[in-house]
Amino acid sequence: MIIDNVKVYTESGEFILGGIITQGDTITAVYSEREKEVTFEKMNMTADSSVQKEKLTENVIDGKGAYAIPGLIDLHFHGCMGDDFCDGDKEAIRRIAEYEASVGVTAIAPATMTLPVEELESILKTAAEYKKECENINQIETKNDKKRADFVGINMEGPFISPIKKGAQDERNIIPCNEEIAQRFLDASDHLVKFLGIAPEESANAASFIKNMKDKVNISLAHTNASYETAKEALEAGANHVVHLFNAMTGFTHREPGVVGAASDNERAMSEIICDGVHIHPSMIRAAFKMMGAERMIFISDSMRATGMPDGQYTLGGLDVKVTGNRATLVSDGALAGSVTNLADCMRTAVTQMGIPLETAVACATKNPAISLGIYEERGSISIGKKADILLLDQNLTLKKVIKSGR
Known part of the structure; x- marks a missing residue:
């Protein structure tokens, strides 16, 4: 799963515009907007097969600028x-x-x-x-x-x-x-x-x-x-x-x-x-x-x-x-x-x-x-290797989506 165009709450306690990539129930990448292209290239290079690449990209969420915070x-x-x-x-x-x-x-x-x-x-x-x-x-x-x-x-x-x-x-x-x-x-x-x-x-x-x-x-x-x-x-x-x-x-x-x-x-x-x-x-x-x-x-x-x-x-x-x-x-x-x-x-x-x-x-x-x-x-944080429990909130902090264990 790719969660793109969100304000990601990072482990340092700051929000950055970027996205999150998950595989299964785990967070595998966190990127800023400027790192997006490089992150996607690395993702394609490390995918074991075309089937895996397709799975990574078939579920893309456009967060439309929402806050992305840990569960x-x-x-x-x-x-x-x-x-x-x-x-x-x-x-x-x-x-x-x-x-x-x-x-x-x-x-x-x-x-x-x-x-x-x-x-x-x-x-x-x-x-x-x-x-x-x-x-x-x-x-x-x-x-x-x-x-x-x-x-x-x-x-x-x-x-x-x-x-x-x-x-x-x-x-x-x-x-x-x-x-x-x-x-x-x-x-x-x-x-x-x-x-x-x-x-x-x-x-x-x-x-x-x-x-x-x-x-x-x-x-x-x-x-x-x-x-x-x-x-x-x-x-x-x-x-x-x-x-x-x-x-x-x-x-x-x-x-x-x-x-x-x-x-x-x-x-x-x-x-x-x-x-x-x-x-x-x-x-x-x-x-x-x-x-x-x-x-x-x-x-x-x-x-x-x-x-x-x-x-x-x-x-x-x-x-x-x-x-x-x-x-x-x-x-x-x-x-x-x-x-x-x-x-x-x-x-x-x-x-x-x-x-x-x-x-x-x-x-x-x-x-x-x-x-x-x-x-x-x-x-407890949006970090590589941690559980893919992620919330998307709008600008009024209203809950828009719950991603639990990567789904």
């Missing part, structure tokens, strides 16, 4: 279109993956809620089975199959969190950090769990827990009431990720900077942030970028099952949620209960309503989550 990667969301990852149903995961691909999210790491340990183990085992089945299906995939986002990990938001900052998590299922239980989660998921959230102030053994687990899984600070000092200690012990910055954590003030201040001071810590226009004021989004640096910010959607669905009443982690417009709140106390906005819309909102440059926003939805997940060598 988006959402490493923290719960569901969409009436389904939730924690339903523990392989068909639900499939439907979720199909919806996400349709809106430009080509790789997913869905999040768990705070549920009983045995139920979480069952959910994780189901996810591992789904992943294995997908690997077999990909070998016989046809042009008529619906595109699906690749399942690249799991983000465990609970159960080792704070009841004070539980948000939309069920307090009855919260427990202190426990290495044995954490290992059970990793084993049940066949090590698909990539992030394990904790509230360090809730466990006397938090530092040792982090030190003993950090080489097996990314430890994140999640739903935590930790002070600056406690969060700082956790990050220095080896935690390296912060779940939805500003939300469900200690407030950020000039005398008590809390988790936000500790994350800002730690140059290894990556921070998720929700740019749906509901969770955080645009001014604080811009402030976070200035404090953390764009290279440490990760856009997430935190979307729940009502995403893509009409207003009404839904559930999240067994709790009742009311959805009105783009706001989801617990029926019980009005607390925010995830979002109803997909990652593509969050990225667009960050650019059009929050003053984040497009080049920066794209990195926060592609490169940065790929780095955090440990999959940047295979996806």
